[in-house]
Amino acid sequence: MILSINIVENNMLNMLLIAAIYLGIFSVAGLFLVLLERKVAAWFQLRLGPNRVGPWGLLQTMADALKLVSKELTGTVKADKFLYNLAPYFVIISSLMALAVFPFTQEFQAFDINIGIFFLIAISSIGVIGILLGGWASNNKFALIGAMRSGVQTISYELSVGLSLVTMVLLTGTLQLSEIIEVQKNGWLIVQGHIPAIIAFMIYMIAGTAETNRAPFDMVEAESELGAGFHTEYSGMKFAYFFLAEFINMFIIAAIAATVFFGGWLEPAWLTPLGIAEVFPAIGVFWFLGKTFALVFLMMWFRWTFPRLRVDQLLTLEWKYLLPLNLLNIVLMALIVWLGLTIQI
C-alpha cells in the first residue's frame, strides 16, 4: 500500500481515491476513539462501559453514529443560519486535513510537505474558528461564553504547542515529517535531546490537551458551568462533527507527539537487530499507532483523574509558567545542539 504521491504527476482520480480512503479510515477511527474513551473511563470508574452492542460493545459507537445521523437537526430561530451551519464543517475539515501529513510508516504518507510541522500547527488552529463561529452564531449565552473561552484558551496554548515543537525542530533541522523520522534513526528525539526534550514533551502534552479542549482544560464545554458550552444548540450530525473532531484532534496531538518525540513508525532501537522492519515494512504502522494510542491513553487518564481548572488559572498557567519556561527551554536546546551535547545512538 504505497500512497506516497507526487501531486503534479498523479491525476484527480488518484487524489479522490486517497481522500476517500482517508475519510473512511478516520471516521471509523474517530468512532473507535470514542469507544476507547468510554471503555477507559469505565475502567477508571469501576464500571463496565459499553458491553451490549456487539462483542465487548465494539459496535456501540456505530449505533450511536447511526442514531445521530437519523436525528433531527434543531437550531435556534435567531441563529445566524449560514455561520451556524458552517461551523461544524470548519472544525471537522481542519482536523481531517491535519491527518494528511502524518507518515504512518515508510512510504505511507499522503502528503509529504516540506513544512510539515508548520502546516500542522497552522491547520490545527483553524479549528478554533469553527468553535468561535458555532458559539457566536447559535445565539445562546452559554454557547457564547464557551466560544469566547475557547478563543482565549486556544490562542494562548497555541503558543506553547508551537514553541515546544520549535524546540524539537532545533534538533532536527527540518520541518518535514519524513525527515524528522529519518533523523530519529539515531535515537528518538526525546533521547537525543534529553533534558530539554523531556521538558518540551511535558509542555507539549499539557498545551496539547488544552488545545483539544479536554479536561482538565475543558473550559469550553465545562458541563457543570456552561451546560454544553459552544455546541449547546447543535444536534444530530452537526453535533457529531464537533464530537468526532474533538477525538480526531486528540489523535492528532498524540500522533504529532509520537512522531516528533518518539520516533514515529520507527521500532524501538533494541528491536532493530532482529530486522523485522526490513522483511515486513508495514509493521511501522503498528509502532506508530501503538505509540499514538499510548499517548491518547495518557490524555484520557488526565481527563478521568483531574478536576477542571478555572478560566483565569488556565491563563495564568500558560502565560506565567509554561511560556517563559518554554522560551528558556529553546535557549537550552539551542545550547545543547550548538555544543553537540545530544545523545546519538
Added chain:
Amino acid sequence: MDTNIANSNLKSEDYFINMGPQHPATHGVLRLLLTIDGEIIKKVEPDLGYIHRSIEKMCERDSYQQIVHLTDRMDYLSSHINNEAVCLTVENALQLEVPERVKVIRTIIGELTRIASHCLWWGVMGMDVGALTTYFYGFRDREMINDIFEETCGARLTMNYNIPGGLMFDIHPNFVKRTKDFVAHFKTKIPEYDKLLTGNVIFQKRMKGVGILSKEDAISFGASGPVARGSGYSCDVRKYHSYSALDKVTFNEALKTEGDSLARYEVRIQEMWESLSIIEQLIDNIPEGEHKVATNAVIKLPKGEFYQKVETARGELGVFINSTGTKNPYRLKFRSPGFSNLSLLNHIAVGGKIGDLVASMATLDLVIPDIDR
C-alpha cells in the same frame, strides 16, 4: 455619574444568564439568575419553587403518622433524620418515652444516613469541579449503606422507618454485621477520597480562598451544618440540643475557621470520620427491648406549640408544630437547612468567576426539594 458625560451617554446593559432550572450544577430544579460581567459574577438571584409542593399545607390535613412520610420528600438524602425530627416532636409533645433500643437504632441509622449523604455530596462535588470519577467512588460506598437500609427498612432512599413511638419494625438480623463490615470498609475508603481529590493541586487551587464566609455572616445568614462549621461557627445540634442516643457517645464537632470552600469540604470529610466513630460506639451495645411503644391509632397532640431541632446532613432541621388538640396540626413549619444556606449564596459568590460559583455552590450541598418543600 452626571459629571462623566461620555459614560452617561453610553447605554450599557447587564448580561444575564439563567443557570437552571435544568442546569447540571444546580442539582435539581433551582434557577439562578446570574448577572455577569464577562466571567465575573455581579449578582446571584435564586428563583425557587420549581419543586414546591407545599408540604406544610399538606401537613395541615394529614395525621401525624402521615406527616412522617411527607418529610422523606424534603431532604431526600437525610430522609431518616427528617422522619426522626417529626417523630421526636410528636413524642415530646405526648411526653412519650421511647425505649433505649429505639434511640440507639435511630442514631445509628441517622449517622449512616449522614455518611451516605456525604458520599453522594463528595461525588457530585468532584463532578462540579470537573473530576468525573469521584461520582462513582462516592456511589460505590453509598450503595453499601443503601443495601443495609434496604434490608432493614425495605427502602433505599425514602425510608419511612420511624413512626411516632418508635420504629416500624425491628432491625434485620444482618444489620449489625453488615454495618460493622461497612465501617471497616469505609475506613479504608476515606483516605482514598483524599488521595483522589483532596490532595489534588488543581482542586486545592479551585477551592482555597473561594467563596469565603465569615463567622459573623454565617450566623447572621442563619447558616447551619457543615456550611456554618466551615466558618468556625460551632452549631452542631447533636452537641447543643442532643437528642436520641447522641448524649451517650463522644464525638468531636468538625470545625474549621477558614470559611472558604475548602474548609466546608474538609468539615464534611471530617464529619464522615466522626459519624463512623459514633456508629462504632453504638453498634455493639444496642440494648435489647421493644422496638416501639404503643400509641393511639389516632394521635392527638395536646394544645400548644412544639419545636424540635435535629442535625441533618445539611444542617439544622427544625420542626414547629402548633396544635389545637386535634388529630392534625394547626400549623406545621419546617425550618429547612438548605433554605437558609442558599440565602448566603449571593454573598459568597459575588466577585468570583462562574467556576467559583459552581464550586462554592457545591460546598453548600443544596438539595432543592429541601429548599422548596
Added chain:
Amino acid sequence: MDLMKVNKRAVMTNEALQNLISSWNFELEFTEEGSQFLNISVKPESFHQLMSQLKSNNETYFDYLFCVTGMDWGKELGVIYHLESTKHRHIIVIKIKTDDRENPTFDTVSDIWKTADFHEREVFDFFGIKFNNHPNLKRLFLTDEWEGFPLRKDYVDEINMVIK
C-alpha cells in the same frame, strides 16, 4: 467534652430571661403555649426596637434567627420568630400579630439578621404579610401572577387542594 462545658455555662432560664426582658419597658405579653421556650408577644409598633435590643444586648445576645414562621390564627395573621444566642445558647420565641387581613404589615428584621431576607419573602409569599423596608419583597416560591396566599386558612383552590 464540649457538651459538658455548655451545660456548665450558666444558661439563662426562661424565668431569668423573662425577668430581664420585662425590665426593658416594652409592652409585652408572656404567653404559655406548652412550649419549652419563653414565648413573648409584642405589639407591631415596638417590634423592631425589641428585636434589635434582643440582638445587641450582651445578656440576651440573640444573634441567630433560625426560624421564621408565618401564622394564620384564623382571625389574626402573624409571624413567629425563633431566636437563639450562639453565646448563651438560650432560645426565645417572639410573636407578632395583626387583625388586619387585608393589608397586614410589620417591620422587617432583615437589617438585623440577614437570613430574614429570605424567610420574610417566604412568609410574604404564603401569607401575604408585608414587611416595611424589606429590600426585595416579592414572591419567592410562587409565580408573580399567583393569586391569593396558599397557607392562609381561608385560601380556596378547588383543583389543587385535596381536603379530607
